[in-house]
Amino acid sequence: MPRVEATAYASIAFIKYWGKAEGPGNRPATDSIGINLEALKTVTTAVPIDGDDQVFLDGEPVTGAGLTKLTAFLQLVRELADATTGFRIESHNAFPTAAGLASSSSGYAALAAAASAAVGLELTLPDLSALARRGSGSAARSIPGGFVRMRSTALEPHAVTLQTAEALPLAFAVGIVDVGPKAISSRDGMNRTTATSSYHPGWIERAQTDCDAFEQALERGDLDAAGALAEANALAMHADAMGARPPVVYFRGPTLEAFHLAARLRRQGHPVYATCDAGPHPILFFHRDATEVATDALTNLPGIASVLVSGTAPGVQMRVLP
Ligand code: PMV
Numbered sequence: 001m002p003r004v005e006a007t008a009y010a011s012i013a014f015i016k017y018w019g020k021a022e023g024p025g026n027r028p029a030t031d032s033i034g035i036n037l038e039a040l041k042t043v044t045t046a047v048p049i050d051g052d053d054q055v056f057l058d059g060e061p062v063t064g065a066g067l068t069k070l071t072a073f074l075q076l077v078r079e080l081a082d083a084t085t086g087f088r089i090e091s092h093n094a095f096p097t098a099a100g101l102a103s104s105s106s107g108y109a110a111l112a113a114a115a116s117a118a119v120g121l122e123l124t125l126p127d128l129s130a131l132a133r134r135g136s137g138s139a140a141r142s143i144p145g146g147f148v149r150m151r152s153t154a155l156e157p158h159a160v161t162l163q164t165a166e167a168l169p170l171a172f173a174v175g176i177v178d179v180g181p182k183a184i185s186s187r188d189g190m191n192r193t194t195a196t197s198s199y200h201p202g203w204i205e206r207a208q209t210d211c212d213a214f215e216q217a218l219e220r221g222d223l224d225a226a227g228a229l230a231e232a233n234a235l236a237m238h239a240d241a242m243g244a245r246p247p248v249v250y251f252r253g254p255t256l257e258a259f260h261l262a263a264r265l266r267r268q269g270h271p272v273y274a275t276c277d278a279g280p281h282p283i284l285f286f287h288r289d290a291t292e293v294a295t296d297a298l299t300n301l302p303g304i305a306s307v308l309v310s311g312t313a314p315g316v317q318m319r320v321l322p
């Protein structure tokens with residue numbers, strides 16, 4: 001049996017996935033649009049073994065509830081391949097995990113690709129994307145490259161490329177707020193929001209129209225329209241989450257300040273926009289020409305411990321190791 005290495009990059013959403021459909025299969029309640037970031041990379045190797053699954057994350061064995069979740073995902077791969085083998089999985093992240101930096105997207109995308117290929121499955125990109133979704137919704141978007149959209153209404157929701165990354169000349173700056181692991185996982189945050197936030201029906205409706213409008217902005221190459229939509233969509237997602245009981249609050253002070261910073265830079269003529277996933281870390285995205293001004297400004301924002309500057313990345317890549 002081959003040893004397969006897969007490299008995947010975290011998908012940052014411009015239009016967020018926030019809320020699950022009822023029923024099994026980890027289906028999203030909303031469409032979402034994202035792109036992969038080269039600074040947020042996961043490399044995973046998978047090899048079939050006799051016996052139980054063994055998973056190592058950055059050299060440390062994964063145990064307990066973490067292992068149970070990964071074994072349940074690997075079971076899906078076994079079922080698809082009609083196999084009973086165990087897996088030895090080694091995964092390395094090039095960025096802090098479980099802090100809201102979308103590590104689950106690159107993680108499950110790389111795991112789906114490496115494990116399925118290691119048992120001899122040759123999945124199409126849509127099928128691989130749908131498999132990755134079972135681990136984490138955003139992971140479906142890490143499989144293809146470019147600007148991708150996942151449609152929630154598909155039989156087996158999966159992400160497809162809308163446009164190449166060149167449709168907008170973007171670069172990114174991820175601001176790391178030093179608060180350690182996040183308090184509420186995206187899964188728990190979504191479930192609580194869906195069950196208790198009175199804003200949720202409005203959010204679901206808005207997510208669909210935001211996706212359509214963002215897709216049109218992409219077709220026109222209109223960075224300002226796309227940026228404004230993405231920024232508003234991120235704030236709407238967090239407002240929905242903050243409307244939950246008890247509230248789901250990912251923002252810290254520097255997170256909100258980064259949104260004000262983006263607005264200030266726009267007033268100075270720089271096309272800079274802010275977004276944020278299920279954690280405290282703000283992400284600025286901007287025209288490549290504004291990389292220096294946006295990165296400097298974010299680096300100097302009080303409470304930002306460090307900044308990762310990033311371009312976009314391709315979809316998942318695989319190779320068989322000797
Ligand atoms: O893929 P999950 O279950 O970690 O959820 C991702 C949720 C957000 O990052 C907040 C939004 C998104 O679309 O990536």
